[in-house]
Amino acid sequence: MKTDIEPTSTSAGSPPQVSARSTGRAGDKIFLGLSRGSGIALLVIMAAIAGFLAYRASIAISKDEANFLTAFEWSTGSTPMRFGIAVLAYGTVVSSIIAMVIAVPIAVGIALFISHYAPRRLATPVAYVIDLLAAVPSIVYGLWGALFLVPHLTPLYTWMDKYLGWTGVLSYQGGAARSLFTVGILLAIMILPIVTSVSREVFRQVPKMHEEAALALGATRWEVVRMSVLPFGRSGIISASMLGLGRALGETMAVATVLSPSYLINVSLLDPGGGTFAQNIASHFKEANDNGRDALIASGLVLFVITLLVNGAARMIIARRKEYSGTAA
Amino acid sequence: MSDTTIDTTTPRASTLQQARLPRWAPLGLAVAAVAAGVGIGTAAGMGNPFQMGLIAALLFVVLSYAVTAAVEGGRQAKNQLATSLVWLCFLIAVVPLLSLIWETVNRGKTVLDGYFLSHSMDGVQTILPGGGAYHAILGTLEQVGIATLIAAPIGLLTAIYLVEYGRGRLAKVVTFFVDVMTGIPSIVAGLFILSFWIIILGFGYSGFAGAMALAILMMPIVVRSTEEMLKLVPDELREASLALGVPKWRTILKVVLPTSIGGITTGVMLAVARIAGESAPIVLLVFGSQAINPSPFEGAQSSLPYYIYEQWQLGNEASFDRAWAAALVLIAFVMILNLVARGIARWKAPKTGR
Structure with a gap:
């Protein structure tokens, strides 16, 4: 649409009104074209990501001798390739679930702390510190996780094995604690900021009248939170958790640094082994033909599709809530 | 039970008011809990301050609940329980951040000096101390710079489209996909450039390929923050300008953008800080190098996040030291960008009067 516009005189000057208006219109068209073009470019990039990945993936899957979804191996070096994503899917889901279970309650607690509990002088710095937590690069988390967190978790795992080892899920045979559970803890720390900041925003929007009504009835602060803040913020907490889940699913380098991978599914979460989609890509890329x-x-x-679904669902929940609160206000 | 005590023993308290714990009670309980935690910890022979802290925290939660329940009754006790749990959440979140920064600064400063910042790893034996991260710093600056040059204009224009022109379906679709794009894992962006640029188009590994992946990650962040800033510009300014006969595009360029430029700069800088720490696409696309390669368009480069990963993988004390030092440089870079960006935001905040 840009091409059919004749070049216009750029000098603004002070010509008669008519020519000034026509200059403006042509400029408007160019500007609209440029900005709309950028928007469309974004859509094209998204489509291209899906398209190119699907194209290369279809080539690979057609050469796969094993079942892509259920095979417990990853040997792509020799000509009949045998690989499957079962272990990766398991590891990704399990580590993300552990991360969610740890992070969501704490994040909601921090959000409440900032929005309703902290003295005002403390609330702003705390919010800032949580944002800083988000700014730390993932590879630094990985380094810290591998060299600090892993050795410090060993005594905890030994203790858990002593009292909870009979479950099988939490048994621990010793060695470096580079397991899915450790990954889950690290991911929990990493997704804490995003879950906190989204929940905090929602809690801040709770109508003051609801809270004051509860207070006027003699409610304690906890009862205010339980009766007016949490019900109002429920959908916000859900979508915040899903955004966090999206982050956890796709986290690469921190997992690649901490986990000691294998292509077996360990019953115990504390013993080393397993893998995630992103970690597998980063660890095996260099040696791959x-x-x-x-x-x-x-x-x-597969990872792309999963994160797309999770994030899309989270955004839909937020969007619906926005419309709802918009009409209510 | 509290009612009876009020009626008989304390004549000054009216029946309208319940018995209350004194104001210093939580503080006193906290001190008692910490003392008990340390006591139990040393008695049981635990040298780990974290475990002691955990015991103290649990003790505090239980103690404050019990004491409040005894004096003030069940509802107040529940309230007290919720309050202490919320405070506990906050403390739990601060612990890893402090530990991470402490470790990085403490272990990074051992080898971080002028030599480290001005030399590469070319010809350095990896198990020996020495060498530096100059090649990685240079790579990071170039890749992030190129990514910003690609992503900032596209992101800015898209945001302008969404705020100033966007009505109807296209705008809605773009908004939705910008949101979804924010959640793309960095490794997927890397795989996309890999399949498109390197496998299909046949270009080699280069800093530019990495920069394109970083640009994809940066675009949605820029769009989101710019959009927020443009929405803050009051409509009165736009209307005043349009009413004077100024065309819309000049209104946007001369009125809307200057008003919000501070916020937009902040958003772009925060986005830069965000992508500067991305390592996954770099592993796939830039491939890493030991020597200084000043050209982002030809041959493998390194970058700070990649350098950290590489040095960690080498797995000896000298390389761990270098990894920590590089992590310190990277964190400092990101934090300074953050601080400056927020400073600009405060200094140039749009005077909206809202």
């Missing part, structure tokens, strides 16, 4: 790269792209496509 052309076929191997396509196989990794195939697993990346």
Whole structure:
């Protein structure tokens, strides 16, 4: 649409009114075209990501001798490739669930702390500190996790094994604690900021009247939170958690640094082993040949689709809430 | 039970008011809990301050609940329980951040000096101390710079479209996908450039390929923050300008953007800080190098996040030291960007009167 516009005189000057108006219109068209073009470019990029990944993935899957969804192996070096995503899917889901279970209650607590509990002088710095937590690069979390967190978790795991080992899920055979559970703890720390900041925003929007009504009836602060803040913020907490889940699912380098991977599913969460989609890609990329790269792209496509669904659902919940509160206000 | 005590023993308290704990009670309980925690910890022979802290925290939660329940009754006790749990959440969140910064500064400063900042790893034996991260710092600056040059204009224009022009379906679709794009894992952006640029188009590994992936990650962040800032510009300013006969595009360029430029700059800088720490696309696309490669368009480069990963993988004390030092440089870079960005936001906040 830009091409059919004749070049216009750029000098603004003070010509008669008519020519000034026409200059403006042409400029408007160019500007609208440029800005709309950028918006469309974004959509094209999204489509291209899906398209190119799907194309390379289809090549890889057609060469796969094993079942792509259920195989417990990843050998892409030799010509008949055998690889499957079962272990990766398990590891990704389990580590993310652990992260959610730890992070969401704490994040909601911090959000409440900032919005309703902290003295005002403390609330702003605390919010700032939580934002700083988000600014720390993931590889630094990985380094810290591998060199500080892992050795410090060993005594905790030994203790858990002593009292909860009979469950099987929480048994621990010793060695470096580079397991899915450790990954879950690290991911929990990493997604804490996003869950906190989204929940905090929602809690801040709770109508003052609701809270004051509860207070006037003699409610304690906890009862105010339970009766007016949490019900209002429920959908916000859900979508915040899903945004956090999206982060946890796709986290790469921190997991690649901390986890000691294997292509077996361990019953125990505390023993080393397992893997996640993103970690598998980062760890195996360097040694992969052309076929191997396509196989990794195939697993990346699965990750892409999963995160797309999770994030899309989270955004839909937020959008619906916005409309709802917009009409109510 | 509290009613009876009020009626008989304390004549000054009216029946309208329940018995209350004195104001210093939570503080006193906290001190008692910490003392008990340390006591139990040393008695049981635990040298770990974190475990002691955990015991103290649990003791405090239980103690304050019990004491409040005894004096003030069940509802107040529940309130007290919720309050202490919320405070506990906050403390739990601060612990990892402090620990991370402490570790990084403490272990990073051992090798961080002028030599480290001005030399590469070329020809350095990896198990020996020495070498530096100059090549990585240079790579990071170039890749992030190129990514910003690609992403900032597109992001800015998209935000202008959404706020100033966007009505109807296209705008809604773009808004939704910008949101979804925010959640794309960085490794997926890397895989996309890999399949498109390197496998299909046949270009080699280069800093530019990494920069394109970083740009994809940066775009939605820029759009989101710019959008917020443009929405803050009061409509009266736009209307005044349009009423004077100024065309819309000049209104946007001369009125809307200057008003919000502080916030937009902040948003872009925060986005830069965000992508500067991305390592996954770099591993896939830039491939890493030991030597200084000043050209982002030809040959493998390094970058700070990649350098940290690489040095960690080498797995010896000298390389761990270098990894920590590079982590310190990276954190300092990101934090300074953050602080400056927020400073600009405060200094140039749009005077909206809202």
